[in-house]
Amino acid sequence: MENSIQTRLAQIKSTLPTGVELVAVSKTHPVEAIQSAYDAGQRIFGENKVQEMTAKSNILPSDIQWHFIGHVQKNKIRMMAPYVAMIQGVGSYDTLVEINRQAGKCGRVIPCLLQLHVATEETKFGFTIEECTQMLEEGSWKSLTDIEISGVMGMASNTTDQDQVAREFKMLRDFFDYCKERFFSNSPAFRTISAGMSGDYPIAIAQGSNLVRIGSSIFGERDYSATNK
Numbered sequence: 001m002e003n004s005i006q007t008r009l010a011q012i013k014s015t016l017p018t019g020v021e022l023v024a025v026s027k028t029h030p031v032e033a034i035q036s037a038y039d040a041g042q043r044i045f046g047e048n049k050v051q052e053m054t055a056k057s058n059i060l061p062s063d064i065q066w067h068f069i070g071h072v073q074k075n076k077i078r079m080m081a082p083y084v085a086m087i088q089g090v091g092s093y094d095t096l097v098e099i100n101r102q103a104g105k106c107g108r109v110i111p112c113l114l115q116l117h118v119a120t121e122e123t124k125f126g127f128t129i130e131e132c133t134q135m136l137e138e139g140s141w142k143s144l145t146d147i148e149i150s151g152v153m154g155m156a157s158n159t160t161d162q163d164q165v166a167r168e169f170k171m172l173r174d175f176f177d178y179c180k181e182r183f184f185s186n187s188p189a190f191r192t193i194s195a196g197m198s199g200d201y202p203i204a205i206a207q208g209s210n211l212v213r214i215g216s217s218i219f220g221e222r223d224y225s226a227t228n229k
C-alpha cells in the first residue's frame with residue numbers, strides 16, 4: 001500500500017542519476033514515517049541529534065544505515081559509535097581523534113566526511129578550505145586507523161541566487177578533486193561528495209555531488225515545536 005511518503009520518495013529517486021545516493025533526512029519525524037520509507041526500499045537515513053537517532057535505531061530494523069548529519073559534539077560520539085554508518089560533518093581534527101578513539105573501543109572503523117564551510121553564512125559549521133588543507137598537510141590524521149575519511153560534505157548558502165549556490169557547490173567539488181589527487185589517490189574509500197538538500201539538490205548534482213541529503217521533500221515540513229529541535 002503506497003502512502004504519500006512512498007510516493008514522494010519514488011518521485012525523487014526517479015530523478016537521481018545513477019551513482020547518486022540518497023540520505024533520507026528523517027530528523028524530527030516519527031519512526032512510522034521512517035518505517036514507510038524503509039518499506040519502500042530506503043536504507044540510508046540522516047539524523048542530526050544523537051539521542052534521537054539512537055532511540056530510533058533501537059526500534060527500527062537493524063539494516064538501516066544511520067548517517068549523523070548534525071554538528072558533532074565530542075561528548076555524544078560514544079553513544080553513536082557502536083552503530084553509526086557514517087558521521088558527516090566533521091569540522092575539526094579533534095573531532096576526528098575522538099571518533100577514532102570511540103570507534104576503536106567498539107572494534108569498528110567509522111566512515112567520516114570532512115565538512116567544508118563553503119557558504120557565506122557565519123552559522124554553518126565546518127573547516128574552511130585553508131584549515132582543512134592545513135590539517136591534511138600536517139598528516140597526523142594518517143595515524144587514525146579506526147576512522148575512514150570518505151570524502152567531503154557541505155551546505156550552500158540559503159539564498160535564491162542559484163549561481164551563488166552553484167559556485168559554492170563547485171568549490172566543494174574542486175576541493176574534493178584536489179584532496180583526492182593530493183592526499184587520497186590510494187584510497188578508494190575517499191569518494192563521497194555529500195551536497196544538496198530539498199531546495200538545491202539538482203544544482204548540487206550538476207556540480208558533482210554523489211550523496212544528497214533530502215528531508216522535507218520526502219517527509220514533509222518539520223514541526224520543531226513537537227520536539228526539542
Ligand SMILES: *Cc1c(COP(=O)(O)O)cnc(C)c1O
Nearest residue numbers: 025069197198199213214215216
Ligand atoms: C535538515 C538537513 C538536511 C535536509 O534538509 P531538507 O531541506 O529538509 O531537505 C540536509 N542536510 C543537513 C545537514 C540537515 O541538517
